[in-house]
Amino acid sequence: MSELIFDEVAVSYGKRPAVAPFTDGVGSGEWLGIIGPNGAGKSSLLRAAAGLVGHGGTIAVDGVSLAGMSDRDRASRVAYVAQNPLIPDDMSVFDYVLLGRTPYVGYFGTESTLDREIAAEVLDRLGLGEFAGRMLGTMSGGERQRVVIARALAQEAPVLLLDEPTSALDIGHQQQALELITELRRHQHITIVSAMHDLTLAGTYTDRLVMLSDGAVVASGSARDVLTAERLGEVFHVCVSVDIDPDDGTVIVVPRRGFPV
């Protein structure tokens, strides 16, 4: 139940700018999808919000700037799931999810019984309870993705950042992961920002889309407004047609043969 504000947020690597000043407000419980071609600055924006790269401007959760917080304070407010998280094969599922409690453990401390209970409870909630003792190396791709989300949930942060949460999954597991995130959002009112490549899924699951290109916002709004064939052709250099489902208004992006105009 928290509001995430980006105020003139800029990211650059050396002299190369990755994100031009970006301003947006993600309301409490809202799911913002960030789309755009490779290198458009989606990941950089998420990494800035997770405190992994320096940034100009201000990123604030509930009015408190992240820049002034300690690493632990920030981690208790913002959870982050990387695009390709490093998953140690020889770590148990339970221990991995328990790492999500790190922001709440003192420097020389150890996890409390409460921390262990929260981790166990998250595993049960995601249907992973029976896997608690399994090694991560023995899990399938879809199971691992759920474990990674479980770790982020154990963090109990009101803001969840997801970088390409479904890029490594087949179409069924993509849908399952996104449905899972939708359910969690409803039950816990988590504010979500996710970078996504699949435009149809992005339009279907998120509340609002922001399209980035070369670090700058080219469009922002509902899927129907942002995902137009003409704009996708310009930004992605792709030939697509965009259909609107007459029943539920879902925006469907269909790649077509041919070269973009």
Place this chain on the structure above:
Amino acid sequence: MTVVTADDAPSTRARAGGAGDARWYVIGAAVLLVSIVVGASIGPAGPESWRVPVALLDHLPLIAIDSGVTQAEWNIVWRIRMPRVILAALVGGMLSVAGASYQGVFRNPLVDPYLLGAAAGAGLGATLALTTGRNVTMSWSVDPVPTAAFVFAVLTVAVTYLVGASFSGSSSGSGRSGVTLVLAGVAVVAFVTAMQTFILQRNQDVVREVYQWILGRLSGATWSDVVLIFPYVAVSCLVLMLHRRHLDVFRVGDDEAAALGVSVGRTRVVIVIAATLGTAAVVSVSGLIAFVGLVIPHAIRLMAGAGYRRLIPLSLLFGASFLIIADIPGRMLSSPAETPIGVVTAFLGAPFFIYLLRTRRIV
């Protein structure tokens, strides 16, 4: 998919996980105790071996047993063997804990405690001390060789760190890249080793002495050696023990660790400094004992699991035991001459490690 049901009672109770740990700690402590007794009992001179454990018991408070060990024999056990055994324990435990910690912060299984230049620096320091006015320094009450080795070991690692930090972290400002540091270590080690070789080349009369120093030895160890390095080893191991949970967080990567609220750069510096101080201290009295810091942590991972919470204390216990045992053939094989301990550790350790690799599954 309806996996989210709020009123679902947790079927998995938060497992304490302590029972497995306790079992391993008991085994480790027992093995260490047996190693110490065995190490004190075996030697080319002195009382019959079976009498030594009895004599050790006899010297415990409140216990009096007639062991039949004369005072002269007891002096051999207590003044010659025991300091050597305890020194072996300190060196073996320290190198193993440092190796495990280095492997953790750099997430690199091939890393050993000498990676950032502790060994090369110590070698250069010892070479300088052995080639500079040795006729005069030989008679000093404090031998300058370990001191020089220690100082140069620390200096070399500091140079590596400065070089590595000046290259990485220019964009993010956090100096997070462990790989840069490892590569800086490779360069600095090459440079320092070249300096050492150059000095040796011009002082060929001490080549033998330096070579023996490099091979590592525990012979001639005294209680004063033990007292000399104990504070460093104790502080270093304590700091590393207190950071075992951080090492587990490092396993998921620097980015994830940072997102979980760990100050990656700062924590890494603390761990590296602690591991380096301990390594430099033990290297300065025992020379370069290869293999222990690399292989003991891996052997424990294969037997007891990869979590650092268990790995660090077990590395201390089993590393100590391993070096005590490995030191026994060294003093017996070609008695009264000594086989260098570095040779024995590799000779014993390599086949054992290959056996482990073959019999245990590597995920």
